[in-house]
Amino acid sequence: MRMVDLIEKKRNGQSHTKEEIRFIINGYTDESIPDYQMSAWAMAVFFQDMSEEEKAWLTEAMVHSGDTIDLSAIEGVKVDKHSTGGVGDTTTLVLAPLVASIGVPVAKMSGRGLGHTGGTIDKLEAIKGFNVEISNDTFIELVNKNKAAVIGQTQNLTPADKKLYGLRDVTATVNSIPLIASSIMSKKIASGADRIVLDVKTGAGAFMKELSQAKKLAEAMVTIGNNLGRQTSAIISDMSQPLGFMVGNALEVKEAIDTLKGEGPEDLTDLCLTLGSHMAVLAGKAESLERAKDILQEAIDSGKAIEQFKVFIAAQEGDATVVDYPEKLPQASYKIDVLSEIEGFVSGIVADQIGTAAMLLGAGRATKSSEIDLAVGLELKKKIGDTISIGEPLVTIHANSENISEVKSKILKSYKITPLEVEAPELIYDVLT
Ligand code: URA
Numbered sequence: 105m106r107m108v109d110l111i112e113k114k115r116n117g118q119s120h121t122k123e124e125i126r127f128i129i130n131g132y133t134d135e136s137i138p139d140y141q142m143s144a145w146a147m148a149v150f151f152q153d154m155s156e157e158e159k160a161w162l163t164e165a166m167v168h169s170g171d172t173i174d175l176s177a178i179e180g181v182k183v184d185k186h187s188t189g190g191v192g193d194t195t196t197l198v199l200a201p202l203v204a205s206i207g208v209p210v211a212k213m214s215g216r217g218l219g220h221t222g223g224t225i226d227k228l229e230a231i232k233g234f235n236v237e238i239s240n241d242t243f244i245e246l247v248n249k250n251k252a253a254v255i256g257q258t259q260n261l262t263p264a265d266k267k268l269y270g271l272r273d274v275t276a277t278v279n280s281i282p283l284i285a286s287s288i289m290s291k292k293i294a295s296g297a298d299r300i301v302l303d304v305k306t307g308a309g310a311f312m313k314e315l316s317q318a319k320k321l322a323e324a325m326v327t328i329g330n331n332l333g334r335q336t337s338a339i340i341s342d343m344s345q346p347l348g349f350m351v352g353n354a355l356e357v358k359e360a361i362d363t364l365k366g367e368g369p370e371d372l373t374d375l376c377l378t379l380g381s382h383m384a385v386l387a388g389k390a391e392s393l394e395r396a397k398d399i400l401q402e403a404i405d406s407g408k409a410i411e412q413f414k415v416f417i418a419a420q421e422g423d424a425t426v427v428d429y430p431e432k433l434p435q436a437s438y439k440i441d442v443l444s445e446i447e448g449f450v451s452g453i454v455a456d457q458i459g460t461a462a463m464l465l466g467a468g469r470a471t472k473s474s475e476i477d478l479a480v481g482l483e484l485k486k487k488i489g490d491t492i493s494i495g496e497p498l499v500t501i502h503a504n505s506e507n508i509s510e511v512k513s514k515i516l517k518s519y520k521i522t523p524l525e526v527e528a529p530e531l532i533y534d535v536l537t
């Protein structure tokens with residue numbers, strides 16, 4: 105087989121066989137296929153798309169390009185959740201203890217990565233003592249005992265995806281549905297998930313700005329999952345503004361604690377109950393989504409969910425008293441309000457601008473070696489549909505420096521305010537099972 109022939113085939117709109125896709129992915133991983141040929145092929149896929157079968161084969165080939173995690177020693181059906189990314193998305197911190205409290209095993213592997221705020225691991229490290237550097241054996245033991253544990257990712261998962269994603273980033277081929285869908289699904293499958301729940305975001309702050317594109321991506325991923333024997337469901341949710349009120353590491357831990365106590369923001373609570381219901385149904389813990397939602401709500405109301413969070417924190421050497429005394433979480437030195445300069449109704453909050461503002465404060469990593477400041481971040485005081493008058497706070501900045509003029513101007517630019525009354529957006533646009 106020659107790569108040049110396969111590029112031509114795809115360029116002409118024909119489909120690959122399973123063997124051809126394996127040849128491409130294995131060759132790219134072992135460097136017998138160079139970047140320039142892979143770039144040309146990715147561009148051909150961008151224009152010509154892939155069949156359902158090709159997408160499943162591509163995903164499978166990427167899964168097998170590196171290590172795969174075996175979670176079979178964990179009792180029960182392992183359901184993993186994936187979000188296509190947003191700003192202030194605190195759902196993992198809420199969902200892990202919430203679904204664990206009703207008996208769904210949560211074996212979470214997480215990386216640090218780049219972003220507006222840290223990843224789940226960074227957020228958990230805002231809790232004093234919390235240790236994610238545990239052995240695989242301890243990890244499995246903890247999930248079996250407490251139904252939830254988090255481990256830092258050390259294995260070499262999906263190297264083909266890492267290389268290809270990097271190449272796509274510099275060749276204008278990121279935004280291709282077959283390439284995005286196979287990239288995301290290969291990572292979930294390699295990390296050992298039996299079943300998968302996807303939260304595909306749409307809106308100004310999301311990867312997929314248009315609802316129609318978000319739907320296509322969700323359909324592609326659900327089909328890949330089902331074709332590879334991993335039952336998958338997806339919801340499409342709103343990212344026309346950040347989720348919840350808090351954007352930052354310690355701040356989001358506080359928000360997760362509130363939500364597990366039943367005192368969290370409405371949008372975050374609803375989204376967690378919806379995603380949690382899908383997880384519970386896929387794990388066989390409830391016969392219907394409605395029933396699952398009732399069981400999860402009951403876990404919050406009875407205090408079972410927040411108790412589970414304490415057990416989970418303590419099991420990984422963290423200070424579980426933060427649950428009752430959240431003021432023990434890292435606190436920023438300055439709290440500075442950003443005041444509105446106009447009056448009207450909030451009609452949009454450009455989430456990625458808010459994310460960048462949080463990153464400028466030090467809440468996220470701009471480069472791999474940047475240090476995160478766990479205490480800093482943003483607290484939104486107004487969301488879409490709210491009224492605002494001149495001089496009223498839009499956001500409270502939690503900073504460790506008084507030099508925040510750039511952060512302030514980003515926040516003011518991200519808030520869209522109109523004189524006309526605006527309704528709060530729908531949270532969930534669609535569900536695919
Ligand atoms: N996220 C991923 O993991 N892969 C993509 O291709 C796009 C977003």
Ligand code: CA
Nearest residue numbers: 192347348350
């Ligand atoms: Ca949040």
